[in-house]
Amino acid sequence: MIKTDILIIGAGPTGLFTVFEAGLLKLKCHLIDALPIPGGQCSEIYPKKPIYDIPAFPEILAGDLVDNLMKQIEPFQPGFTLGERAQTIEALEDGSFIVTTSKGTRHQAPVVAIAGGLGSFEPRKPLIASIEKFEGNGVEYIIRDPEFYRSKKVVISGGGDSALDWCIFLSDIAESVTLVHRRNEFRGALDSVEKAQELKNTGKIEIITPAEIVDLKGETNIEGVVIKRENIETTVACDHFIPLFGLSPKLGPIADWGLEIEKNAIKVDNTLDYQTNIPGIYAIGDVNTYPGKLKLILCGFHEATLMCQSAYKRIFPDKRYVMKYTTVGGVEGFDGTKKEAPKAVIKAIV
Amino acid sequence: MIDITITIIDRQGVSHEINAPTDMNMNLMEVVKSYELAPEGTIGVCGGMAMCASCQCYVESGHQLPVISDDEEAMLSEAFNVKTTSRLGCQIQMNPEMDGLKVELAPEC
Numbered sequence A: 001m002i003k004t005d006i007l008i009i010g011a012g013p014t015g016l017f018t019v020f021e022a023g024l025l026k027l028k029c030h031l032i033d034a035l036p037i038p039g040g041q042c043s044e045i046y047p048k049k050p051i052y053d054i055p056a057f058p059e060i061l062a063g064d065l066v067d068n069l070m071k072q073i074e075p076f077q078p079g080f081t082l083g084e085r086a087q088t089i090e091a092l093e094d095g096s097f098i099v100t101t102s103k104g105t106r107h108q109a110p111v112v113a114i115a116g117g118l119g120s121f122e123p124r125k126p127l128i129a130s131i132e133k134f135e136g137n138g139v140e141y142i143i144r145d146p147e148f149y150r151s152k153k154v155v156i157s158g159g160g161d162s163a164l165d166w167c168i169f170l171s172d173i174a175e176s177v178t179l180v181h182r183r184n185e186f187r188g189a190l191d192s193v194e195k196a197q198e199l200k201n202t203g204k205i206e207i208i209t210p211a212e213i214v215d216l217k218g219e220t221n222i223e224g225v226v227i228k229r230e231n232i233e234t235t236v237a238c239d240h241f242i243p244l245f246g247l248s249p250k251l252g253p254i255a256d257w258g259l260e261i262e263k264n265a266i267k268v269d270n271t272l273d274y275q276t277n278i279p280g281i282y283a284i285g286d287v288n289t290y291p292g293k294l295k296l297i298l299c300g301f302h303e304a305t306l307m308c309q310s311a312y313k314r315i316f317p318d319k320r321y322v323m324k325y326t327t328v329g330g331v332e333g334f335d336g337t338k339k340e341a342p343k344a345v346i347k348a349i350v
Numbered sequence B: 001m002i003d004i005t006i007t008i009i010d011r012q013g014v015s016h017e018i019n020a021p022t023d024m025n026m027n028l029m030e031v032v033k034s035y036e037l038a039p040e041g042t043i044g045v046c047g048g049m050a051m052c053a054s055c056q057c058y059v060e061s062g063h064q065l066p067v068i069s070d071d072e073e074a075m076l077s078e079a080f081n082v083k084t085t086s087r088l089g090c091q092i093q094m095n096p097e098m099d100g101l102k103v104e105l106a107p108e109c
Helices: A013-024 A062-076 A161-170 A190-201 A252-256 A297-315 B028-034 B070-078
Strands: A006-009 A029-033 A079-082 A086-091 A097-101 A106-109 A111-114 A120-123 A153-157 A176-180 A206-208 A211-218 A222-229 A232-237 A240-243 A247-250 A265-267 A281-283 B003-009 B015-021 B056-059 B086-088 B102-105
Touching: A006 A013, A006 A097, A006 A106, A013 A029, A013 A062, A013 A297, A029 A106, A086 A252, A111 A297, A153 A161, A153 A211, A161 A176, A161 A190, A176 A211, A190 A206, A211 A232, A211 A240, A222 A240, A281 A297, B003 B028, B070 B086
Parallel strands: A006 A029, A006 A111, A029 A079, A111 A281, A153 A176, A153 A240, A176 A206, B003 B102
Antiparallel strands: A086 A097, A097 A106, A120 A247, A211 A222, A222 A232, B003 B015, B056 B086, B056 B102
């Protein structure tokens, strides 16, 4: 069981900045995220896009914003459970919560801060009628262990980086790799596109374009895919079909936690502290809603800051505290580091 | 300020004739959001960067639309329920030439 002061669900910008604000109050944080890397949408959807409305940054790339936040929170030694989705929550008698992930990792904290953005990122599933029947029986939306495909016949569909990169990677492992995409052009890094072209030229992979997979064949396990190209349908035998059409966010299991939901978001008390209808559970950043809500990173930072003050009072109801400016108090990390303003030097002129 | 009138058929098939400003740098996806014609979180998920297909729509009127960019074309090539009339709403800017535009929102997926 992982124990912490504030359990943050979602490691996007808001969740990451919460670690900093909590750290100033000597509260430890642990973050859970369904994605394998921190940064949320900034890392998953638009790492190379500039953001222009972060105060004091006339322009910053989303990926750089995440890097900077990671650096800023480093002294507070946050814990991470990545690649696992927060699945269930249980309220204990002492007022704390246990959150269990999709992989069964358990976390306990007196305060839970949901900073889940638009939700956890789930694979986009192509609209093939029989696809659900074969999920887990040869259809996988995420490649967890490439060795699983050793000496197997694999069909991948999609036109982005992940489709190309996995084709290239699996070409050395699988018996055969076939890539199917709806058009001839691929949206991927130039060297990936060139590498795939080279593998196609040398016969190591097969690329079928412009084409679409319209049906799946097999009894229990998948045995083949039906590929439609120029209105002609052909069946290609395979052991695995991996559709890689990117990820889209879904509120997911959080929607069943007994929280008040409105407009696909969690209702919070914005006049006070961004607490939800369940005391001890807060919602901050894009995942919450209240009158006048704006889904902006800078608003998430503000919400995180106020939420941490409230969390402190909840954890230490009898302690008095006033907010301190970092310019005055400096930043004292849990790792023993201390940053502070240089002291003024007084020297007489004689 | 010039307002234009456009028609949007929502995902339930209900037609809405609405006014859209042309001086606020708004695109079609944002107009749909401003009138709450699709539930929050089901449209404009990527914020309007042509990086998701949640604002896909079918253009029913014969308007001269902006040329489709590589980003938009790539996104549509990976989207579902795509038709020959498909466009991403976030890539259609509201300007006086768009007066009378008629679109249907593609199903959520």
